[in-house]
Amino acid sequence: MFSSPAGGASEEDKSVKFTGWAAVPGGDGVLQKWSYHPRPLSADEVEIEITHCGICGSDIHFMTEGWSSITRPAIPGHEIVGTVVKRGKDATHQIGDRVGVGCLVSCCRGSSVCNWCRKGEDQFCENKTVTFNSPFKDGRGGISKGGFADRIRVYSDYAFKIPKEISSAEAASFFCAGITTYTPLKRYKAGPNTRLGVIGIGGLGHIALQWAAAMGCQEIVAISGRDNKKDEAFKLGATKFINTSDKEQIKEAAKSIDLCLCTNGSSNSNWEEYLSMMAPLSQLVLLAIPEEPITFVGSHLVSRDVAIVGSHLGSKGDIEEMLEFAAKQGIRPWIEKRPFDDINEACKDVHAGKPRYRIILEMDPSVSTATPTSS
Ligand SMILES: [Zn+2]
Ligand SMILES: [Zn+2]
Known part of the structure; x- marks a missing residue:
């Protein structure tokens, strides 16, 4: 002591x-x-x-x-x-x-x-x-x-x-985990016209999938490097699953995501692959802070007006609103x-x-x- x-x-x-x-x-x-x-x-x-x-x-x-x-x-x-x-x-x-x-x-x-x-x-x-x-x-x-x-x-x-x-x-x-994922969905107006991606199905991602389902997103794409959480991702609200170790799946998903929450804090993530899946006028939102700098080339951003942004927690008002939404929607x-x-x-x-x-x-x-x- x-x-x-x-x-x-x-x-x-x-x-x-x-x-x-x-x-x-x-x-x-x-x-x-x-x-x-x-x-x-x-x-x-x-x-x-x-x-x-x-x-x-x-x-x-x-x-x-x-x-x-x-x-x-x-x-x-x-x-x-x-x-x-x-x-x-x-x-x-x-x-x-x-x-x-x-x-x-x-x-x-x-x-x-x-x-x-x-x-x-x-x-x-x-x-x-x-x-x-x-x-x-x-x-x-x-x-x-x-x-x-x-x-x-x-x-x-x-x-x-x-x-x-x-x-x-x-x-x-x-x-x-809850407020970190709730706020960007609110800020970028996730809803029936949103094809949402969630990278990383862990502490943050598994709540993000549930928010997205309750907000009625058009498509909810769980994105992970492994298949071991695939079944659970669907139970949590995903409508589609992409395993990033299968390059074909990434190719098929090209330019198909309007808003993507990245919960993956690993520095060796393939940012090029994530960006290739982003649709025109989309946002890739970083929620975790990689310990090393991230690298990518700018072409995906410039050719389709893709934005890489961060999101930091939420306000006191957002927290109160989130708790009420979770209680009402049965999100846990x-x-x-x-x-x-x-x-x-x-x-x-x-x-x-x-x-x-x-x-x-x-x-x-x-x-x-x-x-x-x-x-
Ligand atoms: Zn935390
Ligand atoms: Zn102040």
Whole structure:
């Protein structure tokens, strides 16, 4: 166990300690139990007792420093679900509310509001704090710590009430995988005139197929390098399957996709092949960040007005809308539950691409609670 706080001078609530699974100094990709004093609960914050947290590819990139080096100790986890156990006097939630927290925990606070918050696109806020290892810019100091833990304190506008139709374990993955796939479908108006492609049938892709089916897309093409998820892709809503290891199938699909979500973060993807399938005036939307630069020649883009764009999460409004849509349409992530204590094994499985389709860590209800301290 490590006792030093994770950087960033801030006021601490010495009356309580939260315990999480952290990337610690010298720990490489292995998480170890680590406790910290949270920031004092402010008037507009809630304290959440965490019951579930999904494991996302980003957590693995982070822990293994695939994207950049990190400040340790750091607690990952950003598909968080739990119960409100404490509230500040101005918080919008009540004790006992079941809420979820995703990739962001703060945006502009107080009177100065950035352009993006004003536009309702807080995911681009100039003063945002992401859920873990990110400095708070609210004047109170400290660095955010994520959901692989027993508790978390967040501003109540970043804790979203979970519709009663959705179980806590199933709700978790909406807060990253769900919103990441929902927003671009909304932004690019996926619907009855859209021939949609989804590259990669995993944690993100399996939800994207379900959104697309509920939105009534004209054609839903699951695109994968292997046939092993073909049957499940059809169950999830696909109307067509392309195995990219079969060059004939790619040729037959030339210029046939109007909007394509790429969930594949592998650097050795064949971008030329993906682009060859894009129709005129189409968008290829990157949802995962490859660790290496991607390369392609420009002819597909120029000859057919094809755009390669990215998409980053969604706004608070998008998250609320998505949860309602999922509840109404019966869309649920396909999950495998594991106890929090198996976190390192579970992370290894995610790293190896084994889950079908999302691993959700589940807290043993008999052991979870924050530890009061006398120090
Ligand atoms: Zn994520
Ligand atoms: Zn802002």
